[in-house]
Amino acid sequence: MTLRRAEASDVEDMVRLLKDNDLPSADIGEHLENVLVAWDDGRLIGMVGAEYSGTDALLRSLAVEKASRGQGLGIALSKAILSLMKERGVQRAALLTTTAEGFFRKQGFVAVSKDRIPEIVRSSKEFRLYCPSTAVCMIKELK
Template identity: 35%
Template sequence: MISPTPIPGNDPKFLAALTEAKLPTDDVGEPDRSFFRFEQDGRLLGFGGFELYREDALLRSVVVPQESRGTGAVRTVAEGMLREISNAGGTRAYLLTTTAADFFKHLGFEVIDREDAPSAILRTRQASSICSSALMLFRAI
């Protein structure tokens, strides 16, 4: 059974996985972020997080350790994060990526122009500075 467990943004294994994958860690300790560890039968699959702004969520920090890549773990984590967003009241998910657009397109996301995203999403540190050159993707949940 796959079990998402809430974790703090400063969880050492989470930070190490983000660093290894060259994903940003600058703002993970700020308030109003939700992060999760995903395990299956005691084995770490990966991590993910989101920021929720009413019904709009920024899906972020989806990362799978090297030893879990190629096993379907990243799909499991991403789909689990969409469920967590939905459980929290989110109906629309946005994300920023420079390397994983094709993967997220397979999950039903589509590339959109940044100006089409809600202002709350555009004001996040991820969108406004940390990932300012990344593609913006969207999916209804």
């Protein structure tokens, strides 16, 4: 398995993986330098991305293809992006999820109430697409 930064040639596969997982895909090509992709045997098996605003960052577009789940790749991808965030001086990571609250809770994220949703989340396209109906906003302080 190879984990590396995304390139323009990955966009088509990334869009497919995001769509398969009902995650927003339209703007992923605009964030290539902040997206990590996992390839195995010629297949995109996982990805994760970040958006930055000062000391806050949005963890987005985490997806592992169904056949590769349950083997630790989801955790490896989220650890990798959190580590890149820390290198950039991010103090707080935030995300929106409709299906993986338990997954992120295991990694130290806590759900926040609607009135405490950070601005980086409020201004994201994801928030406008998901909210307010089904998504949970979660944050994690990075030390």
